[in-house]
Every structure is written in structure tokens, then in C-alpha cells.
Amino acid sequence: MTTLHPTLAHHVSNTLGWPRLRPLQADALTPIGDGLDALLVAPTAGGKTEAVVFPLLSMMEERRWTGLSVIYVCPLKALLNNLLPRLQRYATWLGRRVELWHGDVSASRRQSILRDPPDVLLTTPESLEAMLIGTRVDHRRFMGELRTVVVDEVHAFAKDDRGWHLLCVLERLTHLAGRPLQRIGLSATVGNPGELLSWLQGAGTGRPARVIAPETTADSRSPDIELDHVGSVANAARVIAALHAGEKRLVFCDSRRMVEELGETLRGHGVTTFLSHASLSADERRRAEEAFAQARDCVIVSTSTLELGVDVGDLDRVIQINAPWSVASFLQRLGRTGRRSAGTRNCLLLALSRDDLLAAAGLLRLWGTGYVEPVQPPPDPRHIVAQQLLALTLQEGRIGDSLWPDWWDGLPPFERRSAQPVLDHLITEGFLERDGGMLLIGPEAEQRFGRRHFMDLTAVFTAPPEFTVLNGSVEIGRTDPTSLTSSVQGPRLLLLAGRTWKVDWIDWKRRRCFVEPVEGTGGEARWTSAASGGTSFALARAMRDVALGADPPVRLTRRAVDALTKVRAEISDTVHPDGTVIVREDGDLRWWTWAGYRGNATLKATLGSLADPLHRVDDLYVRLRADLTGPLRHADLRALHPRYPQVDDRALNGLKFNTALPRELAVETLAARLADFPAAASVLSEPTRLLVR
Incomplete structure (x- = not known):
């Protein structure tokens, strides 16, 4: 199939007024229509939603699909809410239905959906899991006509355990449907799209698949990017209030607390300001986002929640406080601007401290090279295997103690040699019980996870109590x-x-x-911050380049130039273009590796007794034992073999379902996720210089 259904084509031309499809949308018609698995890659507002929905709706009509044919998965409920009216409009043109299912949808609405399934269901992985383990859903009847699964913002899933959970759920849906399901991912720019598509295929790797990412030449103008050093949140608010009057501005912050503090300060300057972050109520966020979309001369301050494709209307400008942790995230945020024909993509970065300035300059330096991080799913998801074995047992009531691998069809985490130790532990500890060759939910699972109908098993991330x-x-x-x-x-x-x-x-x-x-200010905003994972090796080395004198390919304000000059002078002894530097000063011995958090965690473990055991891992250096005498010889360092980092017992609490794993397997999982062997090996291969100050 290479064309749209005639009715759909009529509405695209006459109702939407489009003279033609965008290149991505035209290129996607045939592979999606032929049933290929696919990954559609384009910047924010690149037309990915229509590129996948139009051919799927055409297929429904051409092949006369009935029942629930397509599940459309998103990482955020806000994104689903935003998509619903648009997809309902498209589906109605062909007499088809689209419905929404997540935690905010009423029980009565869900029952109506179960009685009369729609053609397309918008949902989250957690809602799918709740559906599968729930006792009120006839899974085989409801999923029996399923043909295709669309995963929006697939790169956001793949980078953490939600991605593994989603893959596991998709394999179970495939088993219930009794047929291979076409899998289509929508993604922003990533460094390894082919690998990401293979990961999305799961156990179906080897099925025909295609990455669809046409080159775009529509806007050859360079983005307008400026870096400034402002020193504080209060100064950032003054800059934002003074610049770009009359424009609609989206400001990204790296914490909820900063969103609140900046938002309150901006309002004190008389700026019409709206806020959006995960700890605001859904109604509060919705009111803010709708008001912002309809207003002019205003600011919305947000965490990364608005980085994804929630529509807040045409933006004039993106402002970033400090820098995001990745080039991919920066590209996503930059892509929120320049959508109007006369607009230019733009971003103003405001660094709050000199350290923040160095990180922002490093990120922009990395961006300027064309680098985009590869998406790497976290290794060894053993805790997800434990969760899935329990969830499947709840779903089916009982499972055969030899037949459970069939549900995941060879997905790597469920290969017997990997999963069998996890299953054995679940049985030994009473999470599962064996009865005549069948496995049933045991008393330990009831005690630990049984509250609210096992709802704690539906999400693989740990949310702190609020x-x-x-x-x-x-x-x-x-x-x-x-x-x-x-x-x-x-x-x-x-x-x-x-x-x-x-x-x-x-x-x-x-x-x-x-x-x-109450009137006035003085309120406190406080939340437990999730670990960011630290600076990557690539970003740390880009920061090193800046420290050595390289400027990012963007405009620098006079304040930024002056501050960078001071930063370079202060840290000049820590960098050398031909290798790494060990600095001894006042009894402190630091090896400036510029290797990133995971690289330095690996190096600290590799050095063993040479490293200071009491020093917490830093992004840029490893602290050595102060009583070491003489330099570390290059030959001695090259002879070392990288070792897995040590895992603090307290870190196990951040691994959900770790109680359902043997402790040694939980530790191995975290150690594998903390390690960066290539970074450590690279540093060990470089010459070192000793400097005594």
C-alpha cells in the first residue's frame, strides 16, 4: 500500500488543508502499510504522529480490521490527554473510535471500553500491566484482534527500566493475540536508531524492519543559541523578565524546587508565569498548559515534563537554566521553537554557577560536533524478570513451571540460564508456590505487593512518598x-x-x-531528587576541551566570556591535552581523569587500595590515597583491568523489586549499571602527569 484511504486523503487535503504530506509521512506509508516494524525519527513537531496514524487507519479500512486493532503507548498521561482529541478527529473521518485508558480515567468509562472495545487505545505501560493482572478484564477477548503497537517517545522508554517492562508486556500481548504484532516506535533524534529499533522488536528481532528518517532541508538556517552566566536564580529571573517582552517563552529547569523558586520570582517581577512539573496536580498542570497555549507575552517554567511532545502552542523562545544532561535532551528542547514558517530554532542558556557554565559550554561543544548519545537500555534487568514472573502468575492464575518462558519467546532477560535463578529464589522465599507442576502466587508476594490488588506490581519505578x-x-x-x-x-x-x-x-x-x-513570599519547596546518573564520558571530555580553551559554536555573552576565562585559569592545572593529570596539594591527591561519573566509579574500583575508600565518586576526578608516594606509572596503569564498581547497600533500595531477588543478583545488576568499562579503559591507556602544588 502506497496511498492513503480515499476518505482520509480527502480530509487531509480539504479539512486539514495540507497540499502534500511531509517527507517523513510520505516515506512511512509503504513500510507501515506492508506491516514492517519501523522506527520513525524526527525532531519535535516533525509530524511523526500523523506519519504512523494515517497509514494505520488506512489499513483498518482496507483490511476490515475489527475490535481493538492498535495500542498506542506513551510515557506520560499528559501526552496521551494531548493526543486524544487529534486522533479522535482523524479516526472519526473513517467511522473509527479512539479511547483513552490510564489512572485518571473513571471506572465507569473503563467498563464501557471493555464492553465495546475501540479501534485504537491510548495508554501507558503501567495501565497495560494493571489491565493484564486485573480480574475484570477478559484478556484474550479484549486483545484477541490486536495487530499493531505504537510506542511514542520510544527513546524515553528505552533508557531506563520502563523500557524493559514495556518490552515484557508487549511479548505477553503478542502471546495473548496469538500473532506477531507490528511494532512502530516514534523517536526524537538518537545516535543509534538501528539498535533502538532492534531493541523495540524484542523477541521478534529478525522480522523485516526499517528506520524511517528522511533528511530535512526545509530549514537550513542555523539555530540561534546564546550562553550567559547569571550566577543565581534571582538573576536568571531578572534576565528573563527584561528580555524578549511580548514573546511566549518556555523555561526548562533541572528540578521541581527550581521551577517553583523561579516561577515565584518571575511573578514578583510582574511576568505572567505558569508552572508545570510532576508534583503539581493534573488539573493544575492542565490549567497552566492551556492558559499558556492561549496567551501571549508569558512564561511557562517546567521540568523535563514538557520536553516531550505535549502541545503548548507556538513558542517564540526556549530558555534553559543550566544545561540538560544530554545532547539528545537539548535537541528535543531546542525543537520546541521555530515551528512557524518565519521562526528560527533558538535557545538561551543561563548558567547559575561557574561549574554550571563549564557543563553548559561542554554540552554545546559536544552538540556542535554533531554528536548525539546512543540510547543504551540498562543491562541485566533481573528485578524486572522477578516482577514479570509474579505479574504473569497473577494474570493467568497459575502458570506451568516449565512453560513460563513461552510467554516471552526468547527475550534475552528470560533465557533460562538468566531467569531460572530468579525463579528459584521466588519459590524458595515464598513469593511463588509450586503445586503439581504449576506455579501460584505465594504468601510473601501477598504480603509485600498485595495491597490495592497488587497495584504496586504495575510500575517498575519507585516513587518517594509525598x-x-x-x-x-x-x-x-x-x-x-x-x-x-x-x-x-x-x-x-x-x-x-x-x-x-x-x-x-x-x-x-x-x-x-x-x-x-497567604500574601508575600517565604514558602519552602522541597522534594527528594532522583539520581541523574551523572556526567557521561563524552560530556566530561567535552568539558575538558572547553577547559583547554575550546569554545562552543554559539554566541557567548560578555559575562559568559569573563566567567569562562576565570574557570579556565582556576582549573588549568587539572587538564593536559596529551593525557591526564594527578595533582598533589595540601595532602590531597586527585587524579583528574575527566571520565564522567560511571567512568570514575569503574576506575575507583579498578585502582583498589590505591583509591581513597572514603571518597564519594566525582564526575571529573578520582581521589587517591594521600599517603601514596611517587607517581602512578603509565605502564602500571595500562596493566590494570577495569573492575565493576562497589555497590552501597543503600543503593539497593532504589532498585524496585530488589526484595524479590537474591542479594548477590541485585548487587550484580546495580554494579553492571554503574560500570563504564570503555571510559575506564580509555583513561588507563592515557599517559599521566604528576603536579605538586
Whole structure:
């Protein structure tokens, strides 16, 4: 099939007023229509949604599909909510239905969907899992006509355990449907699209597949990017308030706390400001995003939640506080601008400190080389294997103790030599029970995961406990418990949704906090931050290049030039173009490797007794034992073989379902994820210089 269904083609031309499809949309018609697995790669607003939906709707009509034919998976409920009206409009042209299923959809609406399945279902992996383990869903009837699964923002899934969970669920859906499911991923620019597509295929690797990423020549203009050094959040607010009056600006911050502080400060400067982050209530975020989409001369301040494809209308400018952790993330954010025909992609980066300035300059230097990080799924997802074995047992009621591998059809984590030790542990510890060749849910699983109908098994990420904040009956958002227990003088004030609230009373049992608005400022915003994973080897080396004198290919303000000059002078002893530097100063011995967090964690383990055992891993250097005498010889370093990093027992708490694993397997999983052997090997191969100050 190389053409759209006639009715759909009519509406594309006459209702949407499109003279032609975009190159990506035209290129996707035949491979998707022929049933190939595919990965569609394009920047934000590149037309990926239509590129996949138009041929699928045409296939439905041409091949007379009935029942639930397509599942469309997104990483965020907000993205699903945003897509729903657009996809419903397209489907209605052909008399087809699109429905939404996630945690905010009412029980009555879900029952209606189960009684009369739509043609397309928009959902999340966690909702799919809840559907599968739920007792009210006839899985085989509901999934029996499934043909295709679309995974939006697939790169966002693949980089963490949600991706492994999604792949496992897709294999179970394939088993229930009784046929191979066409898998189509939509992605922003990544460094390894072919590998990402093979990963998405899961057990079906080897099926015909194609990466669809046509070259775009529509806008040959270079993006307008500027780097500034402002020194503080307060100064960042002054710059934002003073520049670009009359424009619609999207500001990205690297934490919820910074979003709140910057939002409150901007409002103090008289700027119309909206906020968006994960701890605001869904209604609060929706109101902010809708108001921002319809307004002019305003700012919306957000964490990475708006990095993905949620539509907030045409933007004039993106402003980034400090720098994101990857070039891929920067490209995604940059792509939110320049959508209008006369617009140019642009970004203003505001560094809060000199360290932040070096990191931002390094990222822009890396971007300027054309580098984009490869997406690397985390290795050894043994804890996901444990979760899946329990989830499948709940789904089926009981599973054969020799037939369980069939459900994942050879997906690597479920090869017997890898998964059997996990299964044996689940049986030994009472998570599963064996009865006449069948496996059933055991008492330990009931005790640990059985609350609320095993809902804790549906998500593979650990969410810290938060208190719901309410003004009367209206939910504002959620706050960290420490903001309610820390010592304060006078009334306890919270900062949430960009304004200050006074705490009236706290319902500790139900984790609810009731507040009233107050005039002025002084509220506290506090949340437990998730680990970022630290600086990568590629970014650390780009920062080293900047320290050695290389400038990023962007405009630098006078403040940025002056601050970079001072940074280079301060750290000039830590860099050398021909290798690494060991600096001894005041009894402190540091090996400046510029290897990134994981590289230095691996090097610290590899050095063994030579490394300071009490020093926490740093992104740029490894602290050596201060009593070492003489330099580390190059030949001695080259003879070392990289070793897995040591794992702190406290880190196991961040690995969800670690209690369902033998401790040694949980430690091995975390060690493999912390290691960067190529980075360590690269550093060990480089000459070292000793400097005594």
C-alpha cells in the first residue's frame, strides 16, 4: 500500500488543508502499510504522529480490521490527554473510535471500553500491566484482534527500566493475540536508531524492519543559541523578565524546587508565569498548559515534563537554566521553537554557577560536533524478570513451571540460564508456590505487593512518598514529607504552584496537608531528587576541551566570556591535552581523569587500595590515597583491568523489586549499571602527569 484511504486523503487535503504530506509521512506509508516494524525519527513537531496514524487507519479500512486493532503507548498521561482529541478527529473521518485508558480515567468509562472495545487505545505501560493482572478484564477477548503497537517517545522508554517492562508486556500481548504484532516506535533524534529499533522488536528481532528518517532541508538556517552566566536564580529571573517582552517563552529547569523558586520570582517581577512539573496536580498542570497555549507575552517554567511532545502552542523562545544532561535532551528542547514558517530554532542558556557554565559550554561543544548519545537500555534487568514472573502468575492464575518462558519467546532477560535463578529464589522465599507442576502466587508476594490488588506490581519505578496538598477540596499538588517535619519558627509555609501557602493542619494517616494562601513570599519547596546518573564520558571530555580553551559554536555573552576565562585559569592545572593529570596539594591527591561519573566509579574500583575508600565518586576526578608516594606509572596503569564498581547497600533500595531477588543478583545488576568499562579503559591507556602544588 502506497496511498492513503480515499476518505482520509480527502480530509487531509480539504479539512486539514495540507497540499502534500511531509517527507517523513510520505516515506512511512509503504513500510507501515506492508506491516514492517519501523522506527520513525524526527525532531519535535516533525509530524511523526500523523506519519504512523494515517497509514494505520488506512489499513483498518482496507483490511476490515475489527475490535481493538492498535495500542498506542506513551510515557506520560499528559501526552496521551494531548493526543486524544487529534486522533479522535482523524479516526472519526473513517467511522473509527479512539479511547483513552490510564489512572485518571473513571471506572465507569473503563467498563464501557471493555464492553465495546475501540479501534485504537491510548495508554501507558503501567495501565497495560494493571489491565493484564486485573480480574475484570477478559484478556484474550479484549486483545484477541490486536495487530499493531505504537510506542511514542520510544527513546524515553528505552533508557531506563520502563523500557524493559514495556518490552515484557508487549511479548505477553503478542502471546495473548496469538500473532506477531507490528511494532512502530516514534523517536526524537538518537545516535543509534538501528539498535533502538532492534531493541523495540524484542523477541521478534529478525522480522523485516526499517528506520524511517528522511533528511530535512526545509530549514537550513542555523539555530540561534546564546550562553550567559547569571550566577543565581534571582538573576536568571531578572534576565528573563527584561528580555524578549511580548514573546511566549518556555523555561526548562533541572528540578521541581527550581521551577517553583523561579516561577515565584518571575511573578514578583510582574511576568505572567505558569508552572508545570510532576508534583503539581493534573488539573493544575492542565490549567497552566492551556492558559499558556492561549496567551501571549508569558512564561511557562517546567521540568523535563514538557520536553516531550505535549502541545503548548507556538513558542517564540526556549530558555534553559543550566544545561540538560544530554545532547539528545537539548535537541528535543531546542525543537520546541521555530515551528512557524518565519521562526528560527533558538535557545538561551543561563548558567547559575561557574561549574554550571563549564557543563553548559561542554554540552554545546559536544552538540556542535554533531554528536548525539546512543540510547543504551540498562543491562541485566533481573528485578524486572522477578516482577514479570509474579505479574504473569497473577494474570493467568497459575502458570506451568516449565512453560513460563513461552510467554516471552526468547527475550534475552528470560533465557533460562538468566531467569531460572530468579525463579528459584521466588519459590524458595515464598513469593511463588509450586503445586503439581504449576506455579501460584505465594504468601510473601501477598504480603509485600498485595495491597490495592497488587497495584504496586504495575510500575517498575519507585516513587518517594509525598503528601497531597489541598486548599479546601482543591488539590494543588504534592510535597515531600520533610517540608512538613523540618523545624520552623512561626507558621509553616510551603511554596507550590508558584505561590506561598500556610499549613493549617496535617492528616498524617492519610498523607494530606491542608493549606491557605497567604500574601508575600517565604514558602519552602522541597522534594527528594532522583539520581541523574551523572556526567557521561563524552560530556566530561567535552568539558575538558572547553577547559583547554575550546569554545562552543554559539554566541557567548560578555559575562559568559569573563566567567569562562576565570574557570579556565582556576582549573588549568587539572587538564593536559596529551593525557591526564594527578595533582598533589595540601595532602590531597586527585587524579583528574575527566571520565564522567560511571567512568570514575569503574576506575575507583579498578585502582583498589590505591583509591581513597572514603571518597564519594566525582564526575571529573578520582581521589587517591594521600599517603601514596611517587607517581602512578603509565605502564602500571595500562596493566590494570577495569573492575565493576562497589555497590552501597543503600543503593539497593532504589532498585524496585530488589526484595524479590537474591542479594548477590541485585548487587550484580546495580554494579553492571554503574560500570563504564570503555571510559575506564580509555583513561588507563592515557599517559599521566604528576603536579605538586
